[in-house]
Amino acid sequence: MNNITVQKFGGSSLATPEKIKSVAAKIYKRISYGEKLVVVVSAMGKTTNSLISLSKEICSNPDPRELDMLLSTGEQVSVSLMTMALKEYGISAISLNSFQAGINTFGDYSSARIRDFDSGKLSEYVEKNQVVVITGFQGINEEGDITTLGRGGSDTSAVAIAAALNAKCEIYSDFAGIYTADPKIHPGAKKLKTISYDEMLEMSGLGAKVLHTRAVEIAKKFGIEIYCGATFSDEEGTTVTMNTIENPVVTGMSIQDDQTLVTVNNLKPDFNTVRNLFETIADNNHNVDMISVINNNGTINLSFSVIEDEREYVENIIKTFLGNMPESVLNYDHNNVKLSVVGIGMRDAKGVASRFFKALSNVPIKLVTTSEIKISCLFTKEYLNDAVKSITEEFGL
Amino acid sequence: MNNITVQKFGGSSLATPEKIKSVAAKIYKRISYGEKLVVVVSAMGKTTNSLISLSKEICSNPDPRELDMLLSTGEQVSVSLMTMALKEYGISAISLNSFQAGINTFGDYSSARIRDFDSGKLSEYVEKNQVVVITGFQGINEEGDITTLGRGGSDTSAVAIAAALNAKCEIYSDFAGIYTADPKIHPGAKKLKTISYDEMLEMSGLGAKVLHTRAVEIAKKFGIEIYCGATFSDEEGTTVTMNTIENPVVTGMSIQDDQTLVTVNNLKPDFNTVRNLFETIADNNHNVDMISVINNNGTINLSFSVIEDEREYVENIIKTFLGNMPESVLNYDHNNVKLSVVGIGMRDAKGVASRFFKALSNVPIKLVTTSEIKISCLFTKEYLNDAVKSITEEFGL
Numbered sequence: 001m002n003n004i005t006v007q008k009f010g011g012s013s014l015a016t017p018e019k020i021k022s023v024a025a026k027i028y029k030r031i032s033y034g035e036k037l038v039v040v041v042s043a044m045g046k047t048t049n050s051l052i053s054l055s056k057e058i059c060s061n062p063d064p065r066e067l068d069m070l071l072s073t074g075e076q077v078s079v080s081l082m083t084m085a086l087k088e089y090g091i092s093a094i095s096l097n098s099f100q101a102g103i104n105t106f107g108d109y110s111s112a113r114i115r116d117f118d119s120g121k122l123s124e125y126v127e128k129n130q131v132v133v134i135t136g137f138q139g140i141n142e143e144g145d146i147t148t149l150g151r152g153g154s155d156t157s158a159v160a161i162a163a164a165l166n167a168k169c170e171i172y173s174d175f176a177g178i179y180t181a182d183p184k185i186h187p188g189a190k191k192l193k194t195i196s197y198d199e200m201l202e203m204s205g206l207g208a209k210v211l212h213t214r215a216v217e218i219a220k221k222f223g224i225e226i227y228c229g230a231t232f233s234d235e236e237g238t239t240v241t242m243n244t245i246e247n248p249v250v251t252g253m254s255i256q257d258d259q260t261l262v263t264v265n266n267l268k269p270d271f272n273t274v275r276n277l278f279e280t281i282a283d284n285n286h287n288v289d290m291i292s293v294i295n296n297n298g299t300i301n302l303s304f305s306v307i308e309d310e311r312e313y314v315e316n317i318i319k320t321f322l323g324n325m326p327e328s329v330l331n332y333d334h335n336n337v338k339l340s341v342v343g344i345g346m347r348d349a350k351g352v353a354s355r356f357f358k359a360l361s362n363v364p365i366k367l368v369t370t371s372e373i374k375i376s377c378l379f380t381k382e383y384l385n386d387a388v389k390s391i392t393e394e395f396g397l
Numbered sequence: 398m399n400n401i402t403v404q405k406f407g408g409s410s411l412a413t414p415e416k417i418k419s420v421a422a423k424i425y426k427r428i429s430y431g432e433k434l435v436v437v438v439s440a441m442g443k444t445t446n447s448l449i450s451l452s453k454e455i456c457s458n459p460d461p462r463e464l465d466m467l468l469s470t471g472e473q474v475s476v477s478l479m480t481m482a483l484k485e486y487g488i489s490a491i492s493l494n495s496f497q498a499g500i501n502t503f504g505d506y507s508s509a510r511i512r513d514f515d516s517g518k519l520s521e522y523v524e525k526n527q528v529v530v531i532t533g534f535q536g537i538n539e540e541g542d543i544t545t546l547g548r549g550g551s552d553t554s555a556v557a558i559a560a561a562l563n564a565k566c567e568i569y570s571d572f573a574g575i576y577t578a579d580p581k582i583h584p585g586a587k588k589l590k591t592i593s594y595d596e597m598l599e600m601s602g603l604g605a606k607v608l609h610t611r612a613v614e615i616a617k618k619f620g621i622e623i624y625c626g627a628t629f630s631d632e633e634g635t636t637v638t639m640n641t642i643e644n645p646v647v648t649g650m651s652i653q654d655d656q657t658l659v660t661v662n663n664l665k666p667d668f669n670t671v672r673n674l675f676e677t678i679a680d681n682n683h684n685v686d687m688i689s690v691i692n693n694n695g696t697i698n699l700s701f702s703v704i705e706d707e708r709e710y711v712e713n714i715i716k717t718f719l720g721n722m723p724e725s726v727l728n729y730d731h732n733n734v735k736l737s738v739v740g741i742g743m744r745d746a747k748g749v750a751s752r753f754f755k756a757l758s759n760v761p762i763k764l765v766t767t768s769e770i771k772i773s774c775l776f777t778k779e780y781l782n783d784a785v786k787s788i789t790e791e792f793g794l
Contacts, residue, residue, distance in 0.1 A: 017451065017454035017455050018454075020455060021455065054414065054474075054478065055478065055481060057415075058481045058485065059482070059484070065491070066478075066480045066492055067477070069492050069494070070478065072473075076466065076469075076470045080463040080467035081451065081455050081467065083460065084452060084456050084464075085455050088455070095466050097543075099496045099541075144496075144497055146494075
């Protein structure tokens with residue numbers, strides 16, 4: 001580390017010119033301590049949503065390349081305004097968009113991944129003690145097209161830049177840090193001082209919105225610590241790091257709403273069929289979760305969960321797929337929730353599963369999946385409050 | 398010419414998604430005739446003004462580099478939406494921003510000029526029968542920074558691109574063509590079928606807002622004809638070309654409002670003083686006009702006009718400049734208008750000046766300047782209606 005810190009500010013922290021000025025004041029304070037900062041910004045407030053709505057007024061299904069061209073303007077507005085605000089504090093600052101910053105991507109529009117980051121220009125500015133303000137969420141692919149990194153991609157931008165500069169990374173949002181559960185839904189949730197990469201990955205994957213999954217993956221790969229703090233408060237945040245000193249068995253709980261349980265019964269006993277089905281779903285960029293496959297008396301029964309918003313798309317894919325298998329039966333079960341507990345301590349502690357199921361003994365569980373550090377189960381929404389209460393008590397969250 | 402046409406659409410023609418779709422329909426019609434089109438677009442409606450206002454909420458005097466970074470997003474939004482709209486018509490289309498299009502600039506931020514245009518990528522797409530939609534108003538300077546070309550700069554972009562492709566150029570706005578006077582103010586103004594580059598240059602310089610001066614300069618230099626038409630009507634427009642077949646003596650009349658007459662009397666009889674004063678004003682990017690310098694009994698009396706918005710800046714420059722010349726006297730005379738008549742026919746026709754002054758015999762004229770094809774005079778605003786009536790009658794406008 002070289003006394004450089006990459007700070008990322010989320011959209012709600014930049015929603016108005018006043019907020020941008022407040023963030024500039026925060027940066028000014030750090031600069032005055034002699035630190036070198038690189039600032040990564042998201043689009044202001046709900047700009048990305050507004051731009052998507054604007055495109056929908058042109059056509060229902062905008063061309064992905066053009067949509068990325070459109071959305072990338074949101075962050076470009078932010079970098080210029082932030083740089084103006086920094087200059088008002090007498091800070092030597094300069095904005096760079098993704099063409100200028102050298103963030104190179106590959107993969108699909110709207111969900112591109114960072115291939116490499118040509119940090120030469122950025123390093124030059126940083127060495128001259130300039131605060132460089134970079135557009136998050138985007139990069140340039142090999143064809144020279146603007147590509148966005150998917151929702152929350154600014155986190156990924158910040159961590160990738162920190163990795164290239166061997167810098168510290170700080171992600172600021174309106175919430176200070178990472179909690180054992182979503183504090184907006186569970187006011188009793190406790191804030192974590194540290195969390196391991198692996199736990200954070202499971203938590204992000206489960207819908208904890210503090211940090212983007214791919215950001216955590218890059219941080220883990222390059223050993224970059226991420227501090228997650230609140231933009232407008234000095235309250236202490238959470239550090240995502242390799243290993244926490246002491247691992248509680250269960251670090252956090254996560255809830256995902258609006259889950260539909262999809263069941264396909266009487267499939268031919270041919271696992272290629274199952275593989276093909278999931279490949280088709282993945283090829284169409286839809287996510288299914290909690291996949292369970294059972295060979296039942298010579299036919300295959302298949303279950304998985306999908307968020308209700310994606311259900312229609314997935315249904316169409318399955319129907320097409322099952323077109324020549326009239327014996328198969330497709331069923332839906334709406335209004336479910338997924339509750340998961342995550343904890344790196346599960347690796348070493350025995351009996352977590354049994355404690356989990358004991359706590360949920362009054363909840364009719366429909367589907368269960370586990371990983372090395374996670375247990376998830378699906379049940380009807382009406383049992384959520386009871387389940388959360390039991391799990392919170394059992395694991396002291 | 399190679400059957401390629403560069404079409405430029407102004408901001409008010411793109412103010413809403415509905416209008417963008419209408420423009421796409423217009424383009425579709427032309428494409429269906431087998432034409433190859435390149436489309437240059439401005440920012441939607443009042444976007445540029447909104448972005449400037451946003452920057453003013455951050456600071457009163459935004460950094461010019463950052464302001465250009467900010468403003469350039471306006472056209473990027475337009476190109477992506479326009480391309481989406483074209484694709485809805487089944488047209489093969491692609492958007493390019495100024496990084497991608499290869500428009501290279503030099504000079505100051507907010508008033509950069511086009512150095513060259515690397516048309517390779519564009520030509521490739523055009524050859525493949527793709528409609529390329531390019532951000533007007535902007536380019537990239539040698540440092541790789543986004544620079545804007547000044548108000549109305551999208552016209553300049555369009556003509557420069559047409560010149561590089563040896564294409565025809567069409568500039569569309571809400572008005573069909575160029576009139577003998579501003580039709581919004583003078584409903585009796587007549588539309589011109591053709592106008593020469595030189596006349597158009599004088600007209601643009603006088604504030605006729607149909608076409609940007611620099612666009613006309615480039616068109617003249619490369620012999621590109623510009624057709625100025627209405628976006629949403631089939632009414633015939635005006636072609637700006639080298640020479641019109643028959644030149645009326647006076648082609649048009651132009652009015653500039655809000656003029657202040659500035660007079661500096663009793664300057665030392667040293668023309669270096671005068672030169673230095675105007676150099677200082679020009680170095681600060683303020684425009685003065687109608688400069689008149691008289692050597693009066695051994696001292697110099699100096700007069701010029703300036704638009705009221707610029708008066709305070711110019712006043713400060715003059716006051717600083719006159720600091721060590723206490724004998725000099727600075728005077729202002731507000732609420733004047735400048736009326737000009739322009740016509741390439743003036744070159745050959747005699748007596749235009751005398752007809753001009755005869756028509757204005759009842760108007761107390763304060764200042765007069767002339768060029769080869771233009772006469773301008775300054776007088777108090779209350780005489781404007783009478784003056785316009787007399788000039789219109791005298792020259793049949």
